[in-house]
Amino acid sequence: MDVAMRTRKTTTIQWLGAAEVDGYAAILCDLDGCLIAAGRALPGAEDFVRAAGKRVSIVSNNSADTSVTLSAKLNAIGLPLPQESIFLAGELAVRTIAAERPGARIHVIAEQPLHALATELGLERANDRTDVVLLARDTKFTLTGLEKALRLLEQGAELVVTNPDLSHPNADGRPVPETGSLLAAFKACCPEIAPRVIGKPQPFLINAALEAAGVPASEAVFVGDNAATDGAAATLAGLDFIHLVATPSPLANGAPVEDTLPLTHPSSVEASAC
Structure with missing residues (x-):
């Protein structure tokens, strides 16, 4: 239709x-x-x-x-x-990784609830030689953290991204940075990254x-x-x-889906390379 x-x-x-x-x-x-x-x-x-x-x-x-x-x-x-x-x-991303890769070594860029869930589900949180880099919204995201994650991707880790939204609206309709903004930093450093998107x-x-x-x-x-x-x-x-459709904010929010995030089937995604 x-x-x-x-x-x-x-x-x-x-x-x-x-x-x-x-x-x-x-x-x-x-x-x-x-x-x-x-x-x-x-x-x-x-x-x-x-x-x-x-x-x-x-x-x-x-x-x-x-x-x-x-x-x-x-x-x-x-x-x-x-x-x-x-x-x-975020929760589905962690549960998907745990189901597909039990006990996997995972580097988590996220708020505390996802760190705790990863541990609860038996995933080994690690900062070196990881199987997966999980990227979610993280208010403590830093350039040092970005550099570390890029090195893990170079070593063969898969990049799993919770969601591609650049922002979500606050009470005034103004944009609050989201996971997609962090992903944009990854792609600025490594344009060929092919993340697996869950949301x-x-x-x-x-x-x-x-x-x-x-x-x-x-x-x-x-x-x-x-x-x-x-x-x-x-x-x-x-x-x-x-x-x-509410009154638009001075700055639009959303996700550049057609430019950076092709739709994929769960079983068709290969590990990211940088």
Whole structure:
């Protein structure tokens, strides 16, 4: 089906009419810019989540939290979402590596929850001769850390990236740097890097959410604010897409998907070379 026929636009979650989602057995929703901004619930988000009930799942490129830590944060701001309904790029990336490479040596560039999850799943965190370099959003990212990671890639490590977003919006709609900004630094130093991307626009998160819900793609809808990631992932997974279009920020956020991050099948990615 033509993408335009599968996509509808509205402004914010506050103005998303119940009739637009009532016919779906599953409602998959992005997080930042849709339900929350700067750690606070957006107007209408609580009503939307409570009205959708068990049909709603969070499918987010968040790479700083796990489903456990994020569920606690969301419940604290009035969004009652259990960890079983939350699917995150960072967590899926770590779980994918652990499933495919049990006990692998991994160099993690991420916030503490992903470090802890990697250890919990039996991955050996290392700074030399690693099998995988995992790149996620890391507020402590440094040029020294970048140089170290590039050396590991030169030695044959695979680069796994949680998500390609350059930024996510804060409460004022202004961009907050995301994992894609860090990846841009890698590519500036080594343009031929071919990272393996786990989050949207890849459909893997959506597929995981649908499998958990037991709902086929034809009976689900995706609600998101970023056509380059949310819309592309929904299209690949075969879902209808509702595009939330708020007032644009002075600086656009998003992901240069077509320029730097070709869509790939999980089994078709080779180790990165630099």
